Amino acid sequence: MARAVSTRRKITFTIIGWTVGLLIFFPVLWTILTSFKTELDAISIPPKWIFFDWTLENYATVQERSNYFRFMMNSVYLALGSTALGLIFAIPAAWAMAFSPTPRTKDVLLWMLSTKMLPAVGVLIPIYLIFRDWGLLDSRVGLIVVLFLINLPIMVWMLYTYFKEIPGEILEAARMDGASLSKEITHVLAPMSVPGIASTVLLSVILAWNEAFWTLNLTTSNAAPLTTFIASYSSPQGNFYAKLSAASTLAIAPILILGWFSQKQLVRGLTFGAVK
Amino acid sequence: MRHRFSLLAACAAMLAGTSVGASAQETLTIATVNNGDMIRMQGLTDAFTEQHPDIQLNWVTLEENVLRQRVTTDIATNGGQFDIMTIGTYEVPIWAENDWLLPLDNLGDDYDVDDLIPAIREALSKDGTLYAAPFYAESAMTLYRTDLFEAAGIEMPEAPTWDFIADAARQISEANDDVYGICLRGKPGWGENMAFLGSMARSYGANYFDASWQPQFDSEGWTTAVTQYVDMMTNYGPPGAASNGFNENLTLFNQGRCAMWMDATVAASFVTNPEESQVAENVGFAPFPCGVENCPNQGANWLWAWSLAIPAGSQKAEAAETFISWATSKAYLELVAENEGWSNVPPGTRTSLYENEQYTSEAPFAEQTLAAINNADPSITDDKPYVGLQFAAIPEFQGLGTAVGQQMAAAVSGSMTVEQALQSAQQAAVREMTRAGYIQ
Numbered sequence: 095m096a097r098a099v100s101t102r103r104k105i106t107f108t109i110i111g112w113t114v115g116l117l118i119f120f121p122v123l124w125t126i127l128t129s130f131k132t133e134l135d136a137i138s139i140p141p142k143w144i145f146f147d148w149t150l151e152n153y154a155t156v157q158e159r160s161n162y163f164r165f166m167m168n169s170v171y172l173a174l175g176s177t178a179l180g181l182i183f184a185i186p187a188a189w190a191m192a193f194s195p196t197p198r199t200k201d202v203l204l205w206m207l208s209t210k211m212l213p214a215v216g217v218l219i220p221i222y223l224i225f226r227d228w229g230l231l232d233s234r235v236g237l238i239v240v241l242f243l244i245n246l247p248i249m250v251w252m253l254y255t256y257f258k259e260i261p262g263e264i265l266e267a268a269r270m271d272g273a274s275l276s277k278e279i280t281h282v283l284a285p286m287s288v289p290g291i292a293s294t295v296l297l298s299v300i301l302a303w304n305e306a307f308w309t310l311n312l313t314t315s316n317a318a319p320l321t322t323f324i325a326s327y328s329s330p331q332g333n334f335y336a337k338l339s340a341a342s343t344l345a346i347a348p349i350l351i352l353g354w355f356s357q358k359q360l361v362r363g364l365t366f367g368a369v370k
Numbered sequence: 371m372r373h374r375f376s377l378l379a380a381c382a383a384m385l386a387g388t389s390v391g392a393s394a395q396e397t398l399t400i401a402t403v404n405n406g407d408m409i410r411m412q413g414l415t416d417a418f419t420e421q422h423p424d425i426q427l428n429w430v431t432l433e434e435n436v437l438r439q440r441v442t443t444d445i446a447t448n449g450g451q452f453d454i455m456t457i458g459t460y461e462v463p464i465w466a467e468n469d470w471l472l473p474l475d476n477l478g479d480d481y482d483v484d485d486l487i488p489a490i491r492e493a494l495s496k497d498g499t500l501y502a503a504p505f506y507a508e509s510a511m512t513l514y515r516t517d518l519f520e521a522a523g524i525e526m527p528e529a530p531t532w533d534f535i536a537d538a539a540r541q542i543s544e545a546n547d548d549v550y551g552i553c554l555r556g557k558p559g560w561g562e563n564m565a566f567l568g569s570m571a572r573s574y575g576a577n578y579f580d581a582s583w584q585p586q587f588d589s590e591g592w593t594t595a596v597t598q599y600v601d602m603m604t605n606y607g608p609p610g611a612a613s614n615g616f617n618e619n620l621t622l623f624n625q626g627r628c629a630m631w632m633d634a635t636v637a638a639s640f641v642t643n644p645e646e647s648q649v650a651e652n653v654g655f656a657p658f659p660c661g662v663e664n665c666p667n668q669g670a671n672w673l674w675a676w677s678l679a680i681p682a683g684s685q686k687a688e689a690a691e692t693f694i695s696w697a698t699s700k701a702y703l704e705l706v707a708e709n710e711g712w713s714n715v716p717p718g719t720r721t722s723l724y725e726n727e728q729y730t731s732e733a734p735f736a737e738q739t740l741a742a743i744n745n746a747d748p749s750i751t752d753d754k755p756y757v758g759l760q761f762a763a764i765p766e767f768q769g770l771g772t773a774v775g776q777q778m779a780a781a782v783s784g785s786m787t788v789e790q791a792l793q794s795a796q797q798a799a800v801r802e803m804t805r806a807g808y809i810q
Contacts, residue, residue, distance in 0.1 A: 219447065222443055314428075330405075
């Protein structure tokens with residue numbers, strides 16, 4: 095039975111929740127506000143919150159200087175491509191480890207995760223040379239493969255955790271009814287773990303969207319995504335905060351909107367199995 | 371049958387024709403840094419492509435550190451991703467020595483290579499041959515608020531010393547609650563606080579290394595320089611100065627919060643631009659201060675030029691050289707002046723620019739900039755075995771300079787004493803230089 099919660103407690107938790115939420119959102123809000131200021135207003139002390147001369151000049155400058163749409167489409171291709179490829183490998187791998195574990199399964203899982211502990215710059219030169227020799231520099235295909243490999247351990251881990259929550263007896267029953275392995279995965283396991291798969295997909299898309307080491311180092315122009323777009327507006331000599339903010343707002347807008355509309359799935363997926 | 375063969379031959383000829391046409395059109399991929407002058411050039415390249423319809427330009431603009439990592443990886447692995455690279459005076463001597471760059475010996479008859487400011491030309495050449503063409507160049511200077519100096523009854527001397535600067539910073543800080551007497555770089559990095567501190571130490575006669583490559587952080591010059599630097603930053607500088615770089619100080623100065631700022635000469639065009647600066651009308655310029663009377667290079671111990679170079683692996687060297695010749699020519703300076711005004715012309719590369727009265731009247735910092743660049747001599751001398759002033763042009767300097775910069779930032783933030791910071795820097799430098807084989 096649920097415990098009764100007093101109104102005072104509710105108000106306290108609501109205030110705490112909103113404060114934390116606003117604190118987390120504040121940098122994004124400030125970036126969006128700055129993108130509508132002039133460069134002089136952007137650095138004014140005391141800071142101007144709402145009452146300043148709103149301008150779209152920064153967006154016009156960004157649009158004039160860069161082909162935003164090309165960068166955005168590259169981000170979409172890379173995020174979706176690497177995620178789709180990741181699912182093809184991660185679902186069977188997680189299935190095998192969740193339902194047919196061996197004494198070494200835990201070691202394999204840990205080993206997979208340990209690859210994330212290697213600093214990326216440590217393998218930059220070998221990967222760059224491989225890409226050069228295979229003609230993959232500045233290509234979407236090459237980057238999709240790299241992003242897929244980077245996110246694969248996390249995808250396998252997340253899916254494994256969800257699959258472990260599904261009773262093996264249900265899959266056994268499906269087998270008893272004559273379901274083949276592929277049907278067992280597609281008709282029984284996948285529908286039952288939709289929230290888990292959905293949140294894995296979302297997390298993978300977000301990670302691939304934000305990945306800024308490989309996307310900066312392995313691209314020049316054809317495959318350059320939004321991370322390169324933002325990097326082109328950061329200047330060590332000269333204050334262009336308003337223009338940088340406009341570029342950043344444009345870069346985060348698609349993923350922010352996607353996250354906003356899919357937050358239910360994301361929360362449900364991330365808390366899946368937390369309460370029994 | 372004969373008809374079919376003729377048709378095939380015609381198709382083959384058409385295809386061949388197409389491929390010849392396609393190969394005639396060349397696209398140059400240019401890696402460049404994001405700053406005002408470079409962005410302005412991207413907006414003016416229609417003038418180039420109209421003159422050279424067979425050459426298209428593909429710009430890859432990146433933040434300085436990202437650009438450096440990106441182009442270094444590409445050139446070291448012969449990746450061939452760029453036809454032209456924007457690099458600085460740190461990279462040129464090292465890369466030219468490694469044969470990573472093509473010599474620029476065919477810039478055209480009207481290029482007038484002798485018009486390039488000698489110090490800049492020297493910094494970008496090996497054995498008298500130019501390996502990169504300067505797009506804009508800078509040294510260092512003192513920028514100060516004339517209104518605050520006037521109110522305090524202080525006059526900036528023609529050749530200020532650090533003692534004078536420290537005293538002026540104290541007086542102005544005491545008289546104004548909302549103004550910091552001095553703003554200097556504190557953010558750790560070989561191109562950040564060490565660029566400033568390297569120059570300041572030079573003004574006390576100290577280098578990074580002596581003639582036998584022994585690090586000099588335990589010398590009297592470095593001790594005096596860093597002690598005075600930390601003292602000024604702690605007493606008259608902004609809070610959290612250890613995280614301030616060029617841009618943070620630029621913001622503070624443009625907001626009217628700094629009375630003095632010693633940094634790159636390129637800052638002058640930003641602080642005098644009324645669209646960016648709240649104090650544009652009240653900025654004065656003076657030489658970089660001296661530690662001792664008649665200090666080395668009269669205080670001008672800083673030289674940097676963003677320059678265009680062709681990687682040795684480029685398949686489009688001829689087209690690349692044509693573009694570099696255009697972008698760094700006298701005609702380009704006139705093109706910028708026509709479209710954006712003389713004050714927006716990239717500074718510091720050509721002597722003729724400083725003989726142009728229109729430019730000197732529109733850019734109040736011109737005279738000081740030229741004097742600082744002319745005085746800066748980065749070449750190897752008897753007591754300095756490396757090229758460079760605010761940096762040492764050896765591959766190890768990036769890592770070493772940043773490590774030492776972290777010790778200096780710790781001294782500014784108070785987590786270390788000056789003595790501890792310099793001692794630690796000296797130990798790290800000796801270890802690194804021994805490991806790299808400079809010290810036997």
